[in-house]
Amino acid sequence: MKAENIEIGTSGWRFDDWAGVFYPFRVSKDRWLEYYSARFNVGELNSTYYRLPSATTINAIEKRTPDHFRIFVKLHADATHERKDPDSSVNSLLSSLKPLRDSGRLLGVLAQFPASFKYSGENLRYLLHLRALTNEIRLCAEFRDRSWDSDSTRGIMRSENITWVVPDEPQLPNLLTPELFTTSDIIYVRLHGRNARNWYHPEAGDRYDYDYSQEEMTEWGKRLIDFKEEISGGYLFFNNCHLGQAVKNATWLFQWIRDRRKKDDKETEKNDFTLSSD
Numbered sequence: 001m002k003a004e005n006i007e008i009g010t011s012g013w014r015f016d017d018w019a020g021v022f023y024p025f026r027v028s029k030d031r032w033l034e035y036y037s038a039r040f041n042v043g044e045l046n047s048t049y050y051r052l053p054s055a056t057t058i059n060a061i062e063k064r065t066p067d068h069f070r071i072f073v074k075l076h077a078d079a080t081h082e083r084k085d086p087d088s089s090v091n092s093l094l095s096s097l098k099p100l101r102d103s104g105r106l107l108g109v110l111a112q113f114p115a116s117f118k119y120s121g122e123n124l125r126y127l128l129h130l131r132a133l134t135n136e137i138r139l140c141a142e143f144r145d146r147s148w149d150s151d152s153t154r155g156i157m158r159s160e161n162i163t164w165v166v167p168d169e170p171q172l173p174n175l176l177t178p179e180l181f182t183t184s185d186i187i188y189v190r191l192h193g194r195n196a197r198n199w200y201h202p203e204a205g206d207r208y209d210y211d212y213s214q215e216e217m218t219e220w221g222k223r224l225i226d227f228k229e230e231i232s233g234g235y236l237f238f239n240n241c242h243l244g245q246a247v248k249n250a251t252w253l254f255q256w257i258r259d260r261r262k263k264d265d266k267e268t269e270k271n272d273f274t275l276s277s278d
Contacts, residue, residue, distance in 0.1 A: 001187070001227045001234055003261040007070070008254040009042040010246045011190065011239035021244030022251075037065040040254065044110065044237050045073045052076055052089065053096050062099040072140065072188075072235070073097060074110045075130075081114055083126060090133040101137070107235070108138030108163065115174065119147035124156070131160050140165050140188050146174050157183040165189070168220070170196035180223050185232045187224065191249075193240035209242040217253045225260065 013036040019025060027035050036043065045061070047053070061071070078089035093109070100106040111130055117123055131139050141157070142165035143149075157164055163184040168191040169175055180187065193210025200207075224234045236253070238246035 001224055001231065003225055003257050005231075005233045006221075006224050006257050007042040007233065007235050008250050008257060009040045009044065009235070009237050010036075010241065010250050011044040011237050012046040012241060013043055013247075014047070015241055015244070017242070018244045018247060022247040033061065033064050037069045040250065041068055042070045042072075042107070042235060042237075044239075045071050048093060049074045049077055049080075049112070052092050055096055055099075058096050059099050062103050062105060065105065067103075069105060070107045071100060071105055072107050072110050072237075073100070074112060079130065080111050080117075083117075086126075086130060087133060090130065094134065094137065097137075106137065108140050109134055110140045110142065110165065112142045112165075113144060115144040117143065118145045119150070119153065124153070127162070128156075128160060131162055138163060138184070142167060142190060143176060146176050149176055149179075154181070154183055163188050167192060168194070170194045170199050172196055172199060180227060182229065182231055187227065187231060187234040189220070189224075189234070189236040191220070191236065191238045191240065193245075206242045208240045209245070210240045211245045212238075212240070212249045214252065217249060218256065221253055221256050221260070 014029070014032055018032075019029075023032055023035055045053075073093070076089045076093060078084070079086040097106055097109075111127075127141060138161075140163040144167075154164065161184050163186060164182060166178055166180055166187065166189045167176055168178045168189065171177065171194075178189075180189070182188075191212065193208050193212070195205075195207055195210045198204045198207045198209060220236065224236065227234070238250045238253075240246045240249065
């Protein structure tokens with residue numbers, strides 16, 4: 001994949017502990033989105049998992065971000081965790097997202113399922129029902145149980161154009177491995193950190209308390225660039241938001257990708273061809 005087709009961002013942008021770490025103290029909280037979107041081209045709207053947004057909230061996002069800014073929006077917990085009456089929740093969310101859809105800012109909606117959502121015929125039918133509800137809007141599915149990772153499931157998701165979300169997380173029993181593949185025309189990666197000690201033990205601390213090393217981030221950058229399938233783009237989001245680690249890591253990898261892009265452009269201009277990523 002060309003470096004120019006890779007976008008880096010974070011899973012949300014409104015965190016109090018980012019003040020002084022990413023956001024200058026002179027920038028008020030109600031201007032954080034403008035500050036973030038001036039530095040990143042993509043983001044995830046995660047607050048919609050906890051509460052459905054008002055039309056005012058979505059209109060403000062559309063008005064306060066540059067034209068090139070793009071967003072994935074997380075489905076409410078009613079649709080992914082409670083799963084009793086998803087129709088009302090999903091329809092309400094999609095209706096509120098109209099300004100983002102009309103402006104071309106909406107990349108898709110994210111269904112992040114809990115570890116208890118294991119593969120079964122019933123749960124597969126539920127996933128396909130969500131796909132029907134989202135209609136022409138891209139549905140991206142992130143699983144937390146390895147039972148979903150099979151050739152059969154991947155084939156069904158390809159046929160239904162559901163985007164498989166690749167998670168980077170601790171390699172613990174039943175969690176998915178961070179194998180890079182796609183079931184649609186994009187790659188979607190979410191980096192949660194590798195804090196195995198805290199993952200199932202909240203009393204030990206935040207499970208997302210993890211600072212990726214430069215070597216770990218470079219590995220992901222190279223994996224995306226070396227991906228050979230023909231796709232329209234790749235998106236990688238840091239969800240290790242504890243103490244601003246996500247935005248620090250995203251800034252570093254964004255710059256790494258940016259430098260790689262400039263290097264490729266310079267080599268193309270100088271030699272009249274683009275060197276491979278090897």
